[in-house]
Amino acid sequence: MGENGVKGLLLDEPLxxxxxxxxxxxxxxxxxxxxxxxxxxxxxAGLLRxxxxxxxxVSEMDAVxxxxxxxxxxxGVDSGFYPLGSCTxxxxxxxxxxACRLPGLSLIHPYEPExxxxxxxxxxxxxxxxxxxxxxxxxxTLQPSAGAHGELCGLLMMAAYFKDKGRARTxxxxxxxxxxxxxxxxxxxxxxxxPVKSDGKGALSVEAIKAVMDEDxxxxxxxxxxxxxLFEKNIKEIARVVHSKGGFLYCDGANxxxxxxxxxxxxxxxxxxxxxxxKTFSTPHGGGGPGSGPVGVKKALEPFLPAPxxxxxRGKYSLEYVRPKSIGRLKAFYGNFSIMVRAYAYxxxxxxxxxxxxxxxxxxxxxxxxxxxxxxxxxxxxEPCMHESVFSDKNLLGYGVTTMDVAKRLIDYGFHPPTVxxxxxxxxxxMIEPTETETKETMDKFIEAMKSIAEEARTNPELLKNAPxxxxxxxxxxxxxxxxxVLRWVKK
Amino acid sequence: MxxxxxxxxxxxxxxxxxxxxxxxxLIAVPENARLKGELKLPKGLTEQELxxxxxxxxxxxxxxxxxxSFLGAGAYNHYIPAVVDSIISRSEFYTSYTPYQPEIxxxxxxxxxxxxxxxxxxxxxxxxxxxxxxxxxxVAEAALMARRITGxxxxxxxxxxxxxxxxxxxxxxxxxxxxxSEVMYCTEAGVTLPAALDSALDSDTACxxxxxxxxxxxxxxxxxxxxKAHAQGALLVAVTNEAVSFGLLASPGSLGADIAVGDNQSxxxxxxxxxxxxGFMATKTKFIRQMPGRIVGETVDIDGKRAFxxxxxxxxxHIRRERATSNICTNHGLCALAASVHMVSLGxxxxxxxxxxxxxxxxxxxxxxxxxxxxxxAFSSPTFNEFTIKISKxxxxxxxxxxxxxxxxxLNIKRFYPALDKHILVAVTEMNTKDEMxxxxxxxxxxxx
Numbered sequence: 001m002g003e004n005g006v007k008g009l010l011l012d013e014p015l016x017x018x019x020x021x022x023x024x025x026x027x028x029x030x031x032x033x034x035x036x037x038x039x040x041x042x043x044x045a046g047l048l049r050x051x052x053x054x055x056x057x058v059s060e061m062d063a064v065x066x067x068x069x070x071x072x073x074x075x076g077v078d079s080g081f082y083p084l085g086s087c088t089x090x091x092x093x094x095x096x097x098x099a100c101r102l103p104g105l106s107l108i109h110p111y112e113p114e115x116x117x118x119x120x121x122x123x124x125x126x127x128x129x130x131x132x133x134x135x136x137x138x139x140x141t142l143q144p145s146a147g148a149h150g151e152l153c154g155l156l157m158m159a160a161y162f163k164d165k166g167r168a169r170t171x172x173x174x175x176x177x178x179x180x181x182x183x184x185x186x187x188x189x190x191x192x193x194x195p196v197k198s199d200g201k202g203a204l205s206v207e208a209i210k211a212v213m214d215e216d217x218x219x220x221x222x223x224x225x226x227x228x229x230l231f232e233k234n235i236k237e238i239a240r241v242v243h244s245k246g247g248f249l250y251c252d253g254a255n256x257x258x259x260x261x262x263x264x265x266x267x268x269x270x271x272x273x274x275x276x277x278x279k280t281f282s283t284p285h286g287g288g289g290p291g292s293g294p295v296g297v298k299k300a301l302e303p304f305l306p307a308p309x310x311x312x313x314r315g316k317y318s319l320e321y322v323r324p325k326s327i328g329r330l331k332a333f334y335g336n337f338s339i340m341v342r343a344y345a346y347x348x349x350x351x352x353x354x355x356x357x358x359x360x361x362x363x364x365x366x367x368x369x370x371x372x373x374x375x376x377x378x379x380x381x382x383e384p385c386m387h388e389s390v391f392s393d394k395n396l397l398g399y400g401v402t403t404m405d406v407a408k409r410l411i412d413y414g415f416h417p418p419t420v421x422x423x424x425x426x427x428x429x430x431m432i433e434p435t436e437t438e439t440k441e442t443m444d445k446f447i448e449a450m451k452s453i454a455e456e457a458r459t460n461p462e463l464l465k466n467a468p469x470x471x472x473x474x475x476x477x478x479x480x481x482x483x484x485x486v487l488r489w490v491k492k
Numbered sequence: 493m494x495x496x497x498x499x500x501x502x503x504x505x506x507x508x509x510x511x512x513x514x515x516x517x518l519i520a521v522p523e524n525a526r527l528k529g530e531l532k533l534p535k536g537l538t539e540q541e542l543x544x545x546x547x548x549x550x551x552x553x554x555x556x557x558x559x560x561s562f563l564g565a566g567a568y569n570h571y572i573p574a575v576v577d578s579i580i581s582r583s584e585f586y587t588s589y590t591p592y593q594p595e596i597x598x599x600x601x602x603x604x605x606x607x608x609x610x611x612x613x614x615x616x617x618x619x620x621x622x623x624x625x626x627x628x629x630x631v632a633e634a635a636l637m638a639r640r641i642t643g644x645x646x647x648x649x650x651x652x653x654x655x656x657x658x659x660x661x662x663x664x665x666x667x668x669x670x671x672x673s674e675v676m677y678c679t680e681a682g683v684t685l686p687a688a689l690d691s692a693l694d695s696d697t698a699c700x701x702x703x704x705x706x707x708x709x710x711x712x713x714x715x716x717x718x719x720k721a722h723a724q725g726a727l728l729v730a731v732t733n734e735a736v737s738f739g740l741l742a743s744p745g746s747l748g749a750d751i752a753v754g755d756n757q758s759x760x761x762x763x764x765x766x767x768x769x770x771g772f773m774a775t776k777t778k779f780i781r782q783m784p785g786r787i788v789g790e791t792v793d794i795d796g797k798r799a800f801x802x803x804x805x806x807x808x809x810h811i812r813r814e815r816a817t818s819n820i821c822t823n824h825g826l827c828a829l830a831a832s833v834h835m836v837s838l839g840x841x842x843x844x845x846x847x848x849x850x851x852x853x854x855x856x857x858x859x860x861x862x863x864x865x866x867x868x869x870a871f872s873s874p875t876f877n878e879f880t881i882k883i884s885k886x887x888x889x890x891x892x893x894x895x896x897x898x899x900x901x902x903l904n905i906k907r908f909y910p911a912l913d914k915h916i917l918v919a920v921t922e923m924n925t926k927d928e929m930x931x932x933x934x935x936x937x938x939x940x941x
Contacts, residue, residue, distance in 0.1 A: 026837035027573040037852035057839035074599035076587030104550025110766030119552030145625035146822035184809035184819035190667025286826030287600035288590035290768035328663035332628040333766025351536025384520040473793040481791035
């Protein structure tokens with residue numbers, strides 16, 4: 001649908017409820033091979049269901065057409081370039097999708113006896129080992145369902161550690177560049193957030209940490225590379241400061257795609273980290289999940305990991321439930337297994353060398369875009385970047401054009417916009433993360449589009465203000481959505 | 493290298509364009525932070541080698557098709573119509589991100605809006621969110637939400653709530669000082685003990701959490717429990733993790749629940765050794781600002797055309813940071829799509845029929861097992877498609893004996909309830925044929941005999 005593409009059919013499609021016709025069944029359930037029970041005889045009358053007013057009833061083909069049309073209004077990684085900073089929208093390999101659907105991996109019940117699921121336990125055990133090796137941690141839990149869930153897991157472990165030592169700590173230090181999940185997870189884990197400002201170059205200074213780190217503080221949560229796309233150069237010294245007060249250095253692993261095979265986080269003082277399998281390890285984002293957020297820790301925190309743990313003894317795998325110091329559990333069962341299968345498939349396909357090459361290439365691609373665009377767009381911090389770079393709308397404000405306008409205009413050129421207005425420390429931020437899976441040709445087209453949009457901003461800003469014009473819907477009234485909430489369909 | 497498209501020529505050109513002699517010069521990581529040596533990981537595999545390696549692992553698992561499975565307890569083996577995988581395999585759905593740019597995410601947004609509506613219809617509630625991780629974390633979020641709404645601390649869990657859900661609530665609430673306590677179940681009826689409630693519910697109680705049907709499979713009298721909770725100014729949180737029961741049982745909302753949560757895995761989501769599943773949450777309109785998670789709303793675009801977008805974002809972490817209602821960001825959107833497609837395929841008539849089929853099969857097996865000498869139905873309450881039996885021998889050995897006959901005969905619940913040391917939780921779905929059930933009864937009779 002871009003300027004270099006063809007506009008296709010964009011059919012309208014009502015809500016599924018508006019396609020409904022009473023009594024229609026798409027896919028009928030199995031036949032009765034036993035006598036039909038009489039619910040009235042078995043259950044008290046008050047517990048029986050009335051009619052479900054307005055429940056959708058459509059034919060199988062109508063359901064398929066409905067969802068197929070809906071899908072056509074979406075833009076995914078498979079549709080085109082998706083440089084959404086901080087989200088690592090890399091290619092989602094098709095073999096991963098085949099792998100997680102193998103009956104031996106998808107049709108297994110979580111409460112099957114251990115001897116019947118040795119293959120699954122082995123896969124998880126090996127994946128834990130790979131993640132430990134990549135991060136330099138001593139032990140890994142695969143239980144958390146997402147990045148924020150992993151953060152909560154790590155923070156609860158820190159809290160449990162200090163409680164176990166007989167002196168609870170109440171605070172956690174979080175830089176102003178952090179993802180919103182960091183302070184939200186800290187609050188949920190019972191910590192008071194101590195904010196700390198990054199220096200003029202987008203980095204954390206040793207002095208700033210020294211000034212706030214004390215023995216009531218459980219530790220520091222740092223994203224590295226940070227959300228400006230810069231490696232925290234003082235990380236080793238900062239770790240020393242945190243450790244000298246008995247605290248832990250938590251690394252938000254959202255940006256791990258820049259570091260595989262390049263940095264051993266454990267060796268530079270990181271004590272715990274969450275992995276976003278849906279970012280670094282190629283599992284799909286699914287329109288907002290499911291993801292998976294394993295957590296790796298150093299030895300000191302190992303006793304506090306969620307239960308159960310996977311154990312290996314004499315070639316057999318088992319689940320260890322009795323762990324007196326464990327924080328307990330954060331969900332039922334063991335984690336998002338089918339996401340683990342995909343990440344496992346990715347790591348096995350890449351090998352150590354391939355993962356390193358992925359990180360190197362992600363860095364190379366990000367720097368390429370940064371260099372090509374820095375004369376056109378204002379670069380927030382002119383430093384060599386890691387896997388992403390952050391621009392702003394500073395050069396465009398004079399034409400009455402904002403970051404939002406650039407983002408929406410990019411859609412008309414056939415690209416998904418970058419992350420906008422984050423990190424909060426950069427006014428009008430435009431955060432671009434190309435990932436390693438894009439070709440130079442694709443990046444060149446994107447660069448060309450960005451330059452062309454900057455030119456339009458000067459010569460014809462209305463083009464940006466009215467964008468997008470080629471989409472199913474144009475700019476939506478988000479204020480109205482909040483002021484006059486319509487959050488479900490209701491039968492009229 | 494897999495998935496990395498650059499040729500050597502590309503690399504050279506890109507390095508030149510950024511003014512770096514080689515990749516090491518470009519990487520802005522100080523020498524003292526660099527990894528010495530290489531990652532110690534297995535060598536990369538071709539796609540064919542990988543497929544072989546994974547099939548080898550898969551072959552060392554036994555599936556619910558290799559055995560007759562009567563396992564449930566929060567993870568249910570239901571038939572998934574072919575349309576479900578066909579739709580969720582459309583990569584416009586599965587390779588997209590959270591719909592932050594509504595103009596190119598109307599597919600995901602409309603699908604979530606429809607999902608929210610279906611959850612409201614099933615639960616009898618006004619509003620629902622786009623999803624949570626799973627049933628257990630949904631209960632924890634509901635408990636936190638009830639505390640925010642009531643300004644009270646105490647969270648009261650029925651002991652007949654899934655043990656792993658209870659454990660999850662305790663972990664989640666640790667940061668907020670816990671205040672979690674439990675209400676005993678009635679050993680005769682297998683439901684929350686009303687007498688125990690009278691002393692446990694007080695003016696400090698934020699909510700009472702009841703599973704419906706509960707962990708033992710028993711159907712709780714939700715209405716009278718809600719009345720008891722309300723009499724003390726507490727909220728009633730209803731938890732359902734066998735969502736097919738919604739096709740037969742009165743909705744939690746119609747019985748007085750204030751927050752309905754649970755797991756919709758039963759619709760469209762494979763067992764996959766425990767995840768990803770599909771946490772849901774629905775509530776009354778007046779509580780919406782305390783509800784965690786993404787919410788999609790209907791609006792219009794600048795041409796006045798119907799459109800959908802994320803809304804009520806000011807509750808969320810990316811705006812409100814430490815004052816957010818929850819830390820949740822990534823949810824289980826694709827699982828919600830799978831559930832929607834399954835439910836839409838069934839329609840109301842299909843859903844009711846499916847629920848009746850589950851009830852009927854469970855009743856058939858319950859009778860067949862109860863006829864065996866050494867087996868009794870453990871609790872007197874009505875059940876849906878899961879029930880607890882008490883046997884004359886140690887369940888561990890009995891279940892092992894059944895495995896030899898290719899039957900996974902249910903869950904030994906002694907690990908969770910030491911007092912219930914002769915008890916097995918048995919689930920039946922439309923996947924269990926009459927022949928399977930007859931064989932199960934015959935095998936159990938032999939193992940016990």
